[in-house]
Amino acid sequence: PVIEPSPVKTKFPTARIKRIMQADEEVxxxxxxxxxxxxxxxxxxxxxxxxxxxxxxxxxxxxxxxAQMLKQVVETDEQxxxxxxxxxxxxxxxxxxxx
Numbered sequence: 001p002v003i004e005p006s007p008v009k010t011k012f013p014t015a016r017i018k019r020i021m022q023a024d025e026e027v028x029x030x031x032x033x034x035x036x037x038x039x040x041x042x043x044x045x046x047x048x049x050x051x052x053x054x055x056x057x058x059x060x061x062x063x064x065x066x067a068q069m070l071k072q073v074v075e076t077d078e079q080x081x082x083x084x085x086x087x088x089x090x091x092x093x094x095x096x097x098x099x
Contacts, residue, residue: 010036010039010040010042010043011039011043012039012042012043013039014035014036014039015035017035017038017039017042018030018034018035021034021035021038049070049073049080050065052073052077053065053069053070053072053073056069056072056073057069067087067090068090068091068092070087070090071087071090071092074086074087075087
């Protein structure tokens with residue numbers, strides 16, 4: 001059977017997503033729709049994280065989202081627990097302001 005291309009458009013290149021997925025030795029063949037679904041999930045993930053970070057920026061009367069604001073979102077919401085190790089490398093605002 002012929003598989004029609006997906007009408008779902010993602011902001012992330014599906015070929016690159018597929019390559020990243022297959023870089024893991026445990027991942028075998030990847031179905032055609034899988035990178036599309038992962039791309040859409042990544043897009044929704046980024047929208048949620050950036051939106052929450054933009055809310056923090058607004059609260060601080062800032063027009064820019066900083067790494068410290070992303071860190072604040074990750075550290076104050078359980079949903080982002082899996083990112084804590086990554087954002088732990090970001091300086092706190094007090095230290096960043098002194099630099």
